[in-house]
Amino acid sequence: MARMNRLVYSVVRAQVxxxxxxxxxxxxxxxxxxxxQTQAAIAAEKARKEYERTQHKEYERAQRTEQKERARLYTESRIAEVNLQNEQQEQEIAQLSTLLIDALSADxxxxxxxxxxPPQLPIFRPEQLAIVEPPPHLQTYMPPQPSGIQKLFPGSKEKYAQEVKNAQELYNSHVAAHAAREQERQKKLTEARALFEQQVxxxxQRAAVQHAEVDKFQQDFDSGSPDAIVNxxxxxxxxxxxxxGFPQQAKIAYVxxxxxxxxxxxxxxxxxxxxxxxxxxxxxxxxxTQAVRPLAQRKSLYNSIVAQVTLRTLHELFKADRKEYIDTIVFNGYVDTIDKGTGRNIRTCLITIRTNRDTFTGLDLSKVDPQAxxxxxxxxxxxxxxxxxxxxPVLEFNMVDPRFVEEMDVISGLDQRPNLMELTPTEFxxxxxxxxxxxxxxxxQTQASRDGGVDCVAFDPRPIFGGKVVIQAKRYKHTVGVSAVRDLFGTMQNEGASKGILITTSGYGKASFEFAEGKPIELLSGSNLLYLLAQHAGIExxxxxxxxxKDPIPDA
Structure with a gap:
């Protein structure tokens, strides 16, 4: 029994x-x-974090690259903006530096x-008035004829006849309405066409009037009309x-x-x-930032501009004068500005020149220095x-203003002004x-000359600019010859005068201006004399x- 227990115990213990x-x-x-599992989770987490870190680095790298690219593009745009401004400045300076050269090739x-x-003709646009409305067609109004068994119905024939009658009446009314509309359309179309033809x-007519004005202008210009020449x-x-920025305003007078x-x-x-x-x-x-142009450079360019505009204007006038109406040009260049001391508007003459055709056209303007x-x-x-x-100014513009020659008494219609050609020698x-x-x-000292004029020795009391002045006046109908200018210069030398003034009731030729050029001689024409009388003596x-x-014979 005990042995059995030990065996059972051993089995149980073995099982345990x-x-x-x-x-x-x-x-x-x-x-x-x-x-x-824990290691895998750690590895997974580590991999995830590494991925996120890599992604973040890539994002930051991309951001930095993009930011650098944006900065580069922005810098390039600003540099391009500056380059454009500098290029525009250079072009503007180039234009100002070549005002004369650029005009030489122009016709x-x-x-x-x-x-x-040409006449500005309108276009005829009838629009809906040009569309013809189709007329009514009787067939579209007629009822269908009864057929087959319909004919057998009682009253079908009478009913059909009534429908035909009604359709005919409706058709007739529509035809009448269509005819009325068509008549109204044709009426309006006729009116529109008449208005169009009137506008044409x-x-x-306007073109004909304008053409007639041009023809009159051409005729006046060809005949040498001073007004046409000025225009x-x-x-x-x-x-x-x-x-x-250039004013391009000019007043012109022709003698x-x-x-x-x-x-x-x-x-x-x-x-x-x-x-x-x-x-x-x-x-x-x-x-x-802006760099200021040196003042000396600006002054030099402005002086060149004044010279270029002067020569360019003379060139354009002589070149456009194919009929050779001009022998001599007087150019006075003015600037309108504000006096910084008074705040008032002032008009200052910066350049004045008198030159003749032969002298000026002999220049090669493509090679000259404008100021020289x-x-x-x-x-x-x-x-x-x-x-x-x-x-x-060599010659004041107002001194050749034709209004001083042509002014009339508009109230009475009579010119009551004294005629200088009718004065006695003493009165003149x-x-x-x-x-x-x-x-x-x-x-x-004043004495009458033998040719009916005046010889006068006067004195200008101004210091420095004054001195002895020889004045000679000639009442001539025709152009004063160069001999009179030579005589004046000889008298100046004999008298020791610092200036000579020759006045005439007519005008001077090219030879007179050429002789007087560079000499202290002032030539005043008839219009100049009238202006001086009106301005200084109150005499119209x-x-x-x-x-x-008849012009008198010059002094011998």
Whole structure:
């Protein structure tokens, strides 16, 4: 029994050991599985974090790359902006530096017949009025005829006849309405066509009037009408192309006796030269700065502009004058600005020049230095154009204003002004003497010349600029010859005079201006004399030689 118990106990204990071993193995296996799962989780987490870190680095790298690219593109855009501004500045300076050269190849001549404008004809657009409405068709109104068994119904024949009658009546009413609409359409179409033809006729009439005006302008110009000549050369200057900022305003007068054109031209201000020399982009500050153009450079360019505009204007006028109406041009260049001391508007003459066709057309303007060329032409140029230092015009524009010659008494219709050609020699002498006394000269000696004029020796009391002045006046109908100018110059030398003034009731030829050029001689024509009398002596006069007038024989 005891042995049996020991055997049972051994079996049980073996089973318990086996169970414990199995449990131990299971626990070990569970621990192994748990451990492996934990390591996998750690590895997975580590891999995830590494991935996220890599992604973040890639994102930051991409952001930095994108930011650098944006910064590069922005910098390039700012540099391009500066380059464009500098290029525009260079182009503007180049335009200002080549004002004369750019105009030499242009054909400034105006073909007056090209001014004729074709008629601006309207277009006939009848729109809906041109559409004909189709007329009604009877067949579309007729009822269908009864057929087959329908004919057998009682009253079908009478019913059909009534339907036909009703359809016919409706058709007739629609035909009448259509005819009325068609009549109204044709009426409106006729009215529209009549209005169109009237507009066409008016357009042709306006064109005919404009063409007649051009033909009249052409006729007047061909016949040498001073007004037509002034209008033509005004158009020439108006069509000249300058950069923005140039006034391009001019007043022109023409003296037919001497074939002299007087031009008062508006010059640009000093501000036409850009103050900015260049632009620069500073990357660190992200700003565009301006470099100021040196003042000396601006002054030099402005002086060149004044010279170029003067020569260009003279060139364009002579080149456009194919009929050779002009022998001499007087050019006065003015600037309108504000006096910084008084705040008032002022008009200053910066350049004045008188030159003739032969002298000017003999120049090769493509090779000249504009300022040096003006010296050769004996132009009087401001010593300091920027500071508006004025020069005295060779000839004031108002002194050749035709209004002083043609002004009439519009109230009575009669011209009551004294005629200088009808004065006695003594009266003419007194008139001239009184005029120059009013102008501030002290007349010391006056005598009548043998050719019916006046010889006067006067004194200008102004210090430095004053001195002895010889004045001679000639009452002539025809152009004064160059011999009179030579005689005046000889008298000046004999008298030791510092200046000579020759006045005539007519005008001077090219030879007279050529001889007087560079000498202290002033030549005043009839229109100049009328202006001086009106402005300084308060005398409104006229110059009308009698039919029997003969120019006196000059002094021997």
């Amino acid at each position: 050991r086996a169970q414990h071993e199995a449990a131990r193995k299971h626990a070990a296996q569970a621990r192994t599985i748990a451990k492996s 400034i001549f105006i073909h007056l017949q090209d001014l004729k404008q 006729a008016e357009a042709h 033509y050369f005004t158009m020439v200057l108006d069509t000249s192309t300058y950069p923005d 037919p006796e001497s074939k002299q054109l007087v031009v008062e031209y508006d010059l640009p201000r000093f501000e036409i030269v850009p103050e900015v020399g260049s632009y620069k982009y500073t990357k660190g500050k992200d700003e565009i 060329c003006l010296k050769v032409l004996n132009a009087s140029v401001s010593k300091n154009p920027v500071e508006l230092a004025p020069v005295r 002498e007194s008139l001239i003497t009184n005029l120059f006394q009013k102008m501030g000269l002290e007349t010391r 006069a006229k110059i009308e030689p009698p039919d029997a007038w």
